[in-house]
Amino acid sequence: MKNITKQKEVTKVFFNQVSGEWFERTYDPKGDYLKFPVNKLRKDVALLEIDNLKIKKGSKSLDIGCGTGQMVIDLLKRGYEARGIDIASKMIDEANKNLKQLGMSVGYNDVFNTSDLSDVKGDKKYDFVTGLGLLEYLDTDKELFSVLKNITKNGSYALVECRNKFFNLFTGNDYTLKILEDGKGDKLLKDFIDVQRFSPSRLKDVQKTISNTYTEIADALKNIKYKKNDKSYSKYPKLMNRRQHTPQELEASAKKYGFSLEYVVYYHVHPFPPFYEKEFPQAYNVISEWMTPLGRTPLGAATASAFVAILRKK
Numbered sequence: 001m002k003n004i005t006k007q008k009e010v011t012k013v014f015f016n017q018v019s020g021e022w023f024e025r026t027y028d029p030k031g032d033y034l035k036f037p038v039n040k041l042r043k044d045v046a047l048l049e050i051d052n053l054k055i056k057k058g059s060k061s062l063d064i065g066c067g068t069g070q071m072v073i074d075l076l077k078r079g080y081e082a083r084g085i086d087i088a089s090k091m092i093d094e095a096n097k098n099l100k101q102l103g104m105s106v107g108y109n110d111v112f113n114t115s116d117l118s119d120v121k122g123d124k125k126y127d128f129v130t131g132l133g134l135l136e137y138l139d140t141d142k143e144l145f146s147v148l149k150n151i152t153k154n155g156s157y158a159l160v161e162c163r164n165k166f167f168n169l170f171t172g173n174d175y176t177l178k179i180l181e182d183g184k185g186d187k188l189l190k191d192f193i194d195v196q197r198f199s200p201s202r203l204k205d206v207q208k209t210i211s212n213t214y215t216e217i218a219d220a221l222k223n224i225k226y227k228k229n230d231k232s233y234s235k236y237p238k239l240m241n242r243r244q245h246t247p248q249e250l251e252a253s254a255k256k257y258g259f260s261l262e263y264v265v266y267y268h269v270h271p272f273p274p275f276y277e278k279e280f281p282q283a284y285n286v287i288s289e290w291m292t293p294l295g296r297t298p299l300g301a302a303t304a305s306a307f308v309a310i311l312r313k314k
């Protein structure tokens, strides 16, 4: 394995350490909403786009940084020739366990492999690639796009998820202060003016979304218990960097490697600043989830913590 940087080593150690708690921590299998099911949601957002793009069944896909394997398993169920790789071997052990538990017969035995992204081979092998919760941990965008360029067919799609830098406009937290201190606030606002370009939704869709969303929220809130979350999970190490992007920044990186950014879908829309989540997690998270459709509009750009970008290779 080449290029082991400090960041890569810390990332690998952390994800090996949290492999056992990852599914419970990020997919909310009990459905109690004490924690937002952030990874389940982004997987579902990406799958909906894959369905909308009408990618042919039987196409070859690779999920990079596949974690405990849920995306790959869902793609297998949809009839794709799906594979996943992850730098953390314990994540791959969990993914293999999950696949085995399903008792699904797959006609090849290398569904999940332990591998660093930079060791992935396969000249123009893949019809589409997904990378959810991956880019933020890499030192540079180049690490991802130089590999995507080699392994994807022309015309293929890449669904890449990023932490949303615009979210700092809403949170008013340490990230926001850092941007202002670094004199980068003006640039962020200028880019924000351009968000419509990445969310080509029409006004009538937005109106429908808003009225439906708030009716659903009102119904959901009737059943909420106001309970605090007493669970705690392993903390992200201080040494671990988690980069953020604007769609413009991602677009610029992707373009250098022959990918165009078609559009983005923001997800994990926040009804109130994140500070309140710990005070009333269930209500907060249920409202967040019902607001998901707003992520398909520019309204999601400031209030959602992340986005899935749909990129296409020329």
Ligand SMILES: C[S@@+](CC[C@H](N)C(=O)[O-])C[C@H]1O[C@@H](n2cnc3c(N)ncnc32)[C@H](O)[C@@H]1O
Pocket: 008, 011, 012, 015, 016, 026, 039, 064, 065, 066, 067, 068, 085, 086, 087, 088, 091, 115, 116, 117, 118, 131, 132, 133, 134, 137, 138
């Ligand atoms: C936040 S988790 C996301 C897991 C999964 N995609 C999901 O959405 O549930 C990020 C995953 O990327 C993996 N990862 C980070 N850097 C990597 C690299 N350079 N090569 C391969 N996998 C990497 C980590 O080990 C971790 O399992």
